[in-house]
Amino acid sequence: MGEIMFLAHRIPFPPDRGDKIRSHHVLKGLARLAPVHVASFADDEQDYRFESDLAALAKSYRLVDRRKPLPLAGIEALASARPLSLTAFHDRRLQRYVREVLSRHPVDVIYVFSGQMAQYVPAGFRGRVVADLVDVDSAKFAAYAAKSTGFRAWMERREGRLMRAVEARIVGSSDVTLLISEAEVRLLRSRLSDTAASASKICAMGNGIDSAGFDPVRVSPEPRMLEKRAPRLIFTGQMDYAPNVEAVTRAMDRIMPLVRKFCPDATLHVVGRNPPPSLQARSGRDGIEVWGRVEDIRPWLSAADIALVPLELARGVQNKVLEAMAMQLPVVLSPEAATGIDACDGRDFLVAGSDADLADAVISLVRDPKREKRVASAARDWIVAHAGWDTALAKLPDYLGFGGRSLSDAA
Incomplete structure (x- = not known):
């Protein structure tokens, strides 16, 4: 050799x-x-x-x-x-x-x-x-x-x-x-x-995924995010990448308004480098926080309650989904974002297609904290068993x- x-x-x-x-x-x-x-x-x-x-x-x-x-x-x-x-x-x-x-x-x-x-x-x-x-x-x-x-x-x-x-x-x-x-x-x-x-x-x-590195037991939540109202939803990724911008815009314009009808205090946190001005301008309004580049994504995931991944154009396997699951975070995602991840819908994460269905999935977790905890635990268990x-x-x-x-x- x-x-x-x-x-x-x-x-x-x-x-x-x-x-x-x-x-x-x-x-x-x-x-x-x-x-x-x-x-x-x-x-x-x-x-x-x-x-x-x-x-x-x-x-x-x-x-x-x-x-x-x-x-x-x-x-x-x-x-x-x-x-x-x-x-x-x-x-x-x-x-x-x-x-x-x-x-x-x-x-x-x-x-x-x-x-x-x-x-x-x-x-x-x-x-x-x-x-x-x-x-x-x-x-x-x-x-x-x-x-x-x-x-x-x-x-x-x-x-x-x-x-x-x-x-x-x-x-x-x-x-x-x-x-x-x-x-x-x-x-x-x-x-x-x-x-x-x-x-x-x-x-x-x-x-x-490095499940040992992405372990919620080892990570302290980001205090700046904890200061924001709950439930705290999070979207992570490279924010000058067009499909991510499209997904976040969808969440801001079409999904979060439906969620906030039921949960007026719900906040959406966008974490990732190079957010365009169109997203930065939304920060601080209507429950939206755009944080930009961070040194370590894990504390931000640890501070979140739910990961929302409403991608409409997704290729391959989404690392953002694996990372959130590894951090024992319940994930609500589109069918496109779930592609290539052989976890079980309804047990390890919640897959929904339309804006209304994605919002309903988020609301269902907020309404039922025990279910939210079960999905989060199942997500972490699936990662440890299948995704090293x-x-x-x-x-x-x-x-x-x-x-x-x-x-x-x-x-």
Whole structure:
């Protein structure tokens, strides 16, 4: 067994957002199996605070700032007939680093995390390629386009069409293609030709959760949130991500007014980095609190009474749901947010589709504190039993071609 090259579109530290949580734990798993060389981007100066963590885990690494402005990446994409997703993450510094590592080290496997990074796999590489697409980006852009208008809708349709072709090429050139759930596997196969879909190895590798770290017994509630009126509902996530903004807007405009008819003191707490001005302007009114970026999400979850996750567009497995369940918080969520989580509706969480049904589910928990406690306890029990990272990554050695190895043996 040789060494591994890990290509990630964001530094896998800290594990504080969906993609970085997955890449963080995958990287740790890879490092337990073989020496790993990491090529990755930093989004901002805060990311460089964690460079020492990356250095401690990797045999070598190259971390570069993603400094290309989005308008410039868009112009390059239009001029080159390439997807914006690729031009935005194209960097000659990373290209050089990958070439140098492959020329000097016995790299047998390249692990591609996210489709944007497949462009760094050299055409002549003779080792094994594992492409972790996480979810089907082309379908996501098509869904965005359906909800947009004008030039933005045209660009998103274009991105979806071009990324569909990119995904087909990635599948064709990879030994294994991974997605986050069986639903995403089926979706990707449906978007490939019959020949490609049947000839390719496409597998689901789900997300996990650190149930020991996300343990309510170990966490003190955030005092600033405890000062607000109860019941306290919470939504967490990257708040410059369009589906999260859409979900929170839905909660503010359509769900919370129904909840507050029954519970006038109910408050909604939006916790996550980079909330847009449209959300910030709502903070402090009608029971809404927008907190922005926090260092640790766990105290905020600990201070909440119910997690509300009314996503209308969701791909893969929602880490925000797993985290809330691990923190023994009852979760009310849409069917889209429940995708890929094989917990039991009505026991481990409450799934509802319409605004009225989501509000009714919240109200049912408030009315019945004993039921609220039962759902919260069942959520935590399900996470501990089914959602650990060792379980999620159990087949990782096989995907890498490291037959006969296991992460537990390598620990």
